[in-house]
Amino acid sequence: MENRSHALMAGFFTIALLTLTTVLAIWLGRDKIKRIPYDVVTSSAVSGLNLQAAVRYKGIKVGNVTDIDFDDNNPGQIILRLEIIPDAPVTSSTYATLGYQGVTGIAFVQLDDEGTSKQLLVANHKPDVVPRIPMRPGMMQNLEKRGQAILAQAEELTRRLNTMLDPANQKSLMTAVENIGQASAAWKELPAKFEPTLARLPELADQAKLTMVEVRNLSGNVGKLSNNLNQLTTSLQAEDGPLAKFNLVMDNVGNSLTLDTLPKVQSVAGDAKASLRSFGRLSDSLKERPQSLLFGNPVPAPGPGEPGFVAPK
Template sequence: MNPRINYTLVGGFVIALVLVGLFFIGWLTKDNRNADRLLYKTYFYDSVSGLNERAAVKYRGVPVGYVEKISLISDPTERVRLMLRLDSDLSIRSSTYATLQYQGITGLLFVELQSTAPQGDVLLTSEKTPATITSQGSRLVEMTEKIDQAIQNFNQLTHSLNNLTQQLSVLTDQTVQQQLVDLLASLEQLSITAEQRLNAFDPEVYQQTARQLPIYLEQLQNNFTKELQQMGQQLQHLSEDTQASSRLLSPLLLQAETLAEQLRLESNTWLRGNRTQPAGPNQ
């Protein structure tokens, strides 16, 4: 008889063997330095396009860590913050600065650490308060950005040239050309007419008029002043005559008033006359 085969045990053994193999491979490829790496931070004010998390951090070309996190900070100014994991045996000093560099021709970026001088205080860092590494703009990145800007300007120039070509093609149309010819002819005719009018204008007449105008204005002013003086004199004479007439009129008014009073008192006399009444029979 053939012994029975337990497929469950066989499958479990295979799975366990695979897990052990994966664990062994992971143990071999594990970077034990991560547990000993310290946390730092740096800030960039330029674009970090092409830089990814887990990107390499190198010191003078030697890998010393990686980028752990990339975040955008806007307080107090807008900037990009990079959290770096660096080897604990690496001396990060106050003279150390970080730049962005291109990795080959892939277009990807990595962080390059350099130091202006070996002297300087060592930066103390911790998980809660990571030390800040100063940053500088990369000349290669700046040159690349300038090249991109130049390409954009060139594209705009090409677009402008295309528009100019289209406009020139419109100007070559027969109708537009005829309109331009008519416009130039009208301008020429206008110029000739203006020149003729300027030639017909006599400056001597204008100068003579300008010389006589003050004299005429002065005469007009003198005549107007004389008229005003004569009018004033006539008004004064009229006032004097009015006063004399009022003085002569006053006695006449008194006499008229006296006459009216007499007429009122002697009204019966005027009505009956001076005849006397006849005597009665007993008289």
Template sequence: MENKAHAIAAGLFLLLLGLALAASVAWFQGDRTERVHYTVVSRGGVPGLNLKAPVKLRGVEVGFVDSIGFDPQDPRQILVGIAVDAAAPVSAGTHAQLGLQGVTGLSFVSLEEADATAPLKRAAPGARIAMKPTLLDRLAESGPLLLAGFAETAQRLNALLSDDNRAQLNQSLVRLEQAAADTSRLMAALQPGARELPALLKDADATAQRAGTALREIEALAADGRALTQELKARVAVLDQLGGAATQLQATTRSLELALVGDTAPRTRPLVADLSAASRSVERAAHELGDQPQSLLFGRGAQPPGPGEAGFEQRLKGGSK
């Protein structure tokens, strides 16, 4: 009896120990995090997405996928149920995208904020989150259009590189080469002139300096000419006064002649004749100075020949011409 009692006690102990171990494992493996369920709505496919696939919010894992299925009301939509940590800041403007887990081909759900700077407004539990296509999805959708564009571009390139266009291009290249050779020859011809250019510039500077000196001398001559003109004006004024004096002297002489016309004294007549001759000389000198005022400075010029003098006939002939 005692052996049976010991066997029963040992069996009960092992059973209780096993139950305790199972309860401990269940305790440590159990997920006691509070979860909030949302539904991700996808109009396209969800390749590589499986149950228990991670859900990440801006790169931080906050939950997992707990269901995948078609929408009963619209079979073209796929509903992906996700369980997210209640503390995760899922806002009403959050959208979802599929991300790839390395090179395994498996996908995960990535939650992104539409506007990270906007005030946080949490999404209601059970709310639907739209899934937007990734860059690869957009490329796949636009692939036919891209291929059509590439085909059209290839056709245009083929038309551009036709035989006629290639021939014209070859001719243009040949002409360009000829123009480059002509330019080289022209540069070689211009090099001697370019080497002489500094000397020419130096000569031009010297010429400019001489021209400046000449201009200053011309200005000085102009100033002298203005002074000479003023002096001539003064001389002409003096001559005018002399002419007036001569006229007055002539009038006085005539008055004396009239006054002494009846005088027969031999001494008075020579005096009157001398006065008349002096008056005429002064008048003639005044007229000559009036005609040639420059004679005061440069002397009298040569008088033209009169009648009976040598050269008078040539002067008449020259005047008739």
């Protein structure tokens, strides 16, 4: 009977000790920090995100996910309730993304800020409204969206490779490779063909130098010729030069023609005109009296007052 009472007392003591230890652990482990609630609204999948998942601001843990629920007002949207310490600088330009830890696949909420606003995010001074943080697609979401495009491009690349490796295309490719090999062999023979020309390059260079010397000499001679022509032009255009003397002689000849020769020519022309008029009268007289060539001109009738004048009746 006494042994049973000792065993019962030991059991009660053990239960009391365990209860006290549990209460003490809960009291010591409770979070005394006051946290600010925020809601994150998203229409993307939140695979791997669990309750009490970490919330990190630029990599620093600032809170936890306390609730994951559907939005009753907007079907298809998910609301994540975040509890964040007051020291976290959550502003109007802060946004959330979904990140993953290592290879375990455990998701967490990553907060970041664009830096365009320094105003802290509040719920318009309404205590019953929780501020909302927008969520943007993370790296995995972007990869998931682009996965279909990548797969389509890979399928197109595979199709083109199959087309390129078609037997007919393989034959064309081999022909092209053979042509390239023939071109390479022909290219190897070119240096041997160019060797005689390359051997004559020094001689050609010497000839080019001689040609340049001759060109320089010719240029000097042309310069001398130009100077001589300039001197000749200057001497011809001098005041007492040949051109001035020629102009003086031409002026004298012009004056002589104007003063002497032209009057004489005009006088001869006048005499010629008088002679022509006399010849014309003689011609007219011969036409009227051709016998005058044999008998001479008839004696004109006497005029009034002359002997033999007879008045007309």
